[in-house]
Amino acid sequence: QMAKGASPFDPAAARAAARTIAREAERTPMLFEVEADDPVSEALPVIWEEFDDFARKAESLAEVAGAAEAVSTRADLKLALAEIGAACKACHAEYRQ
Numbered sequence: 410q411m412a413k414g415a416s417p418f419d420p421a422a423a424r425a426a427a428r429t430i431a432r433e434a435e436r437t438p439m440l441f442e443v444e445a446d447d448p449v450s451e452a453l454p455v456i457w458e459e460f461d462d463f464a465r466k467a468e469s470l471a472e473v474a475g476a477a478e479a480v481s482t483r484a485d486l487k488l489a490l491a492e493i494g495a496a497c498k499a500c501h502a503e504y505r506q
Contacts, residue, residue: 411483412490418483427477430493434471438464456504463504470496 410416411423444457456463473496477489 412487414483418486420481423480423486424478427474427480427489431471431474434467434474437467451505453504453506463500466500470500
Protein backbone atom coordinates (compact mmCIF):
# COMPACT_ATOMS: atom_id res chain seq x y z
CA GLN A 410 0.00 0.00 0.00
CA MET A 411 2.91 2.35 0.73
CA ALA A 412 4.45 1.83 -2.70
CA LYS A 413 1.11 2.59 -4.37
CA GLY A 414 0.62 5.74 -2.30
CA ALA A 415 -2.51 4.28 -0.71
CA SER A 416 -0.94 4.68 2.72
CA PRO A 417 1.68 7.09 4.02
CA PHE A 418 5.30 6.16 3.38
CA ASP A 419 6.87 4.89 6.59
CA PRO A 420 10.57 4.16 6.09
CA ALA A 421 10.85 2.28 9.39
CA ALA A 422 7.97 -0.02 8.47
CA ALA A 423 9.37 -0.56 4.97
CA ARG A 424 12.78 -1.44 6.39
CA ALA A 425 11.23 -3.80 8.94
CA ALA A 426 9.30 -5.57 6.19
CA ALA A 427 12.48 -5.91 4.12
CA ARG A 428 14.28 -7.38 7.16
CA THR A 429 11.48 -9.90 7.64
CA ILE A 430 11.60 -10.95 3.98
CA ALA A 431 15.39 -11.32 4.14
CA ARG A 432 15.20 -13.39 7.33
CA GLU A 433 12.52 -15.68 5.92
CA ALA A 434 14.41 -16.10 2.64
CA GLU A 435 17.48 -17.17 4.60
CA ARG A 436 15.40 -19.82 6.39
CA THR A 437 13.71 -21.15 3.25
CA PRO A 438 16.30 -23.77 2.23
CA MET A 439 16.27 -25.23 5.76
CA LEU A 440 12.52 -25.73 5.49
CA PHE A 441 13.04 -27.89 2.39
CA GLU A 442 16.14 -29.88 3.41
CA VAL A 443 14.06 -32.99 4.00
CA GLU A 444 12.22 -34.12 0.90
CA ALA A 445 8.51 -34.22 1.57
CA ASP A 446 5.46 -35.22 -0.39
CA ASP A 447 2.64 -33.18 1.08
CA PRO A 448 -0.50 -33.38 -1.08
CA VAL A 449 -1.49 -29.80 -0.22
CA SER A 450 1.95 -28.31 -0.79
CA GLU A 451 2.57 -26.03 -3.74
CA ALA A 452 6.23 -27.10 -3.82
CA LEU A 453 7.29 -29.05 -6.89
CA PRO A 454 9.43 -32.18 -6.46
CA VAL A 455 12.10 -30.59 -8.67
CA ILE A 456 13.19 -28.60 -5.60
CA TRP A 457 15.06 -31.66 -4.32
CA GLU A 458 16.49 -32.51 -7.73
CA GLU A 459 17.88 -28.98 -8.09
CA PHE A 460 18.31 -28.09 -4.43
CA ASP A 461 21.50 -26.08 -4.92
CA ASP A 462 19.79 -23.82 -7.45
CA PHE A 463 16.73 -23.53 -5.18
CA ALA A 464 18.97 -22.51 -2.28
CA ARG A 465 20.83 -19.97 -4.47
CA LYS A 466 17.54 -18.38 -5.47
CA ALA A 467 16.54 -18.08 -1.80
CA GLU A 468 19.94 -16.55 -1.06
CA SER A 469 19.44 -14.08 -3.90
CA LEU A 470 16.09 -13.04 -2.44
CA ALA A 471 17.70 -12.60 0.97
CA GLU A 472 20.36 -10.34 -0.57
CA VAL A 473 17.85 -8.25 -2.51
CA ALA A 474 15.61 -7.87 0.54
CA GLY A 475 18.63 -7.05 2.69
CA ALA A 476 19.56 -4.26 0.30
CA ALA A 477 15.97 -3.00 0.53
CA GLU A 478 16.59 -2.22 4.20
CA ALA A 479 18.15 1.02 2.95
CA VAL A 480 14.93 2.44 1.48
CA SER A 481 14.38 6.05 2.39
CA THR A 482 11.77 7.21 -0.15
CA ARG A 483 8.66 5.87 -1.82
CA ALA A 484 10.64 5.68 -5.08
CA ASP A 485 13.27 3.53 -3.33
CA LEU A 486 10.50 1.29 -2.06
CA LYS A 487 8.97 0.85 -5.51
CA LEU A 488 12.34 -0.14 -6.93
CA ALA A 489 13.05 -2.51 -4.04
CA LEU A 490 9.65 -4.16 -4.40
CA ALA A 491 10.24 -4.71 -8.10
CA GLU A 492 13.56 -6.40 -7.34
CA ILE A 493 12.06 -8.48 -4.54
CA GLY A 494 9.18 -9.50 -6.80
CA ALA A 495 11.59 -10.58 -9.53
CA ALA A 496 13.59 -12.66 -7.04
CA CYS A 497 10.40 -14.31 -5.76
CA LYS A 498 9.19 -15.01 -9.28
CA ALA A 499 12.53 -16.56 -10.28
CA CYS A 500 12.05 -19.24 -7.66
CA HIS A 501 8.28 -19.66 -7.86
CA ALA A 502 8.37 -20.04 -11.64
CA GLU A 503 10.49 -23.17 -11.34
CA TYR A 504 9.71 -24.60 -7.93
CA ARG A 505 6.07 -23.82 -7.15
CA GLN A 506 2.93 -25.01 -8.84
